[in-house]
Amino acid sequence: MLNNRKKQKRAQRIAFAFMYIAAGIAVAALFAIIGFIFANGFKAITWDFLSKGVKDAGREGGIFPMIINTLYLVGLGLLFAAPVSILAAIYMTEYSRQGILIKVIRFFTTNLAGIPSIIFGLFGFVFFGKMLGWSWSLLNGAATIAIIILPTLIRTAEEAILTVPASFKEGSLGLGATKWQTMRRVVIPAASPGIFNGIILGMGRIVGETAALFFTLGSGAKIAESIMSSARTLSLHLYNLAKEGISVQNAYGTATVLIVIILALNLIAGWLDRRISRFKEMR
Numbered sequence: 001m002l003n004n005r006k007k008q009k010r011a012q013r014i015a016f017a018f019m020y021i022a023a024g025i026a027v028a029a030l031f032a033i034i035g036f037i038f039a040n041g042f043k044a045i046t047w048d049f050l051s052k053g054v055k056d057a058g059r060e061g062g063i064f065p066m067i068i069n070t071l072y073l074v075g076l077g078l079l080f081a082a083p084v085s086i087l088a089a090i091y092m093t094e095y096s097r098q099g100i101l102i103k104v105i106r107f108f109t110t111n112l113a114g115i116p117s118i119i120f121g122l123f124g125f126v127f128f129g130k131m132l133g134w135s136w137s138l139l140n141g142a143a144t145i146a147i148i149i150l151p152t153l154i155r156t157a158e159e160a161i162l163t164v165p166a167s168f169k170e171g172s173l174g175l176g177a178t179k180w181q182t183m184r185r186v187v188i189p190a191a192s193p194g195i196f197n198g199i200i201l202g203m204g205r206i207v208g209e210t211a212a213l214f215f216t217l218g219s220g221a222k223i224a225e226s227i228m229s230s231a232r233t234l235s236l237h238l239y240n241l242a243k244e245g246i247s248v249q250n251a252y253g254t255a256t257v258l259i260v261i262i263l264a265l266n267l268i269a270g271w272l273d274r275r276i277s278r279f280k281e282m283r
Helices: 002-041 047-051 064-095 100-112 117-131 138-162 166-174 179-208 211-216 234-243 248-282
Strands: none
Touching: 002 248, 047 064, 047 248, 064 100, 064 138, 064 179, 064 234, 064 248, 100 138, 117 138, 117 211, 138 179, 138 211, 166 179, 179 234, 179 248, 211 234, 234 248
């Protein structure tokens, strides 16, 4: 009996040791990559680099138009995807029968998340660009990117809604609230942290997307004047600088700004989530 316990404790210690080592390697690799990019990228970052437009195909000038275009794409893409994903999650969890149709929808939703983004880009190029006449534009890019992040947002919103205790819904319905009032005033606020997590994942995917945008967004190096204008995001600009060998130093600078924007968006989303949670507690 004692020998078995000793063997179990020894196995447990070995398992924990392997987990700590694996976690340490992952964290060390992450910090090494970010540190390497920052060490090379901060050399290129100046006020002109952040505040001026592209000159000489990126050898000179800055990335200000690409920063604005990236923010435009994030905002427009989430404007398309977030409401649709939340409403779809509400329908699948609260209003639909949990039959074969919903299982098929969930199956395809899960598998869509694994399709290479370049396939979505080809679809956006043909359907939005050619059939609908949107050509290479911010609208085409945002619509395509919304389809790309839609499966992730639907699944995270669905899981967040399912984690809300049934007693919350039963209490609201018992007080005379309708099902929609219960969803709007009880379930969605309680599920908002999980929904925000999905939106944060979506933002990161939009900012880092490159392949699909080649077919849909175009490569305009100026700030998009309208949703029908061609535009270039930071990730596209980074690809052009690195692939064509135009300026390695500016490529590192662009990568640094890209990482900082992703971190900033995540911090802002987390701050908004905490503020909403505090507001709900005060009420």
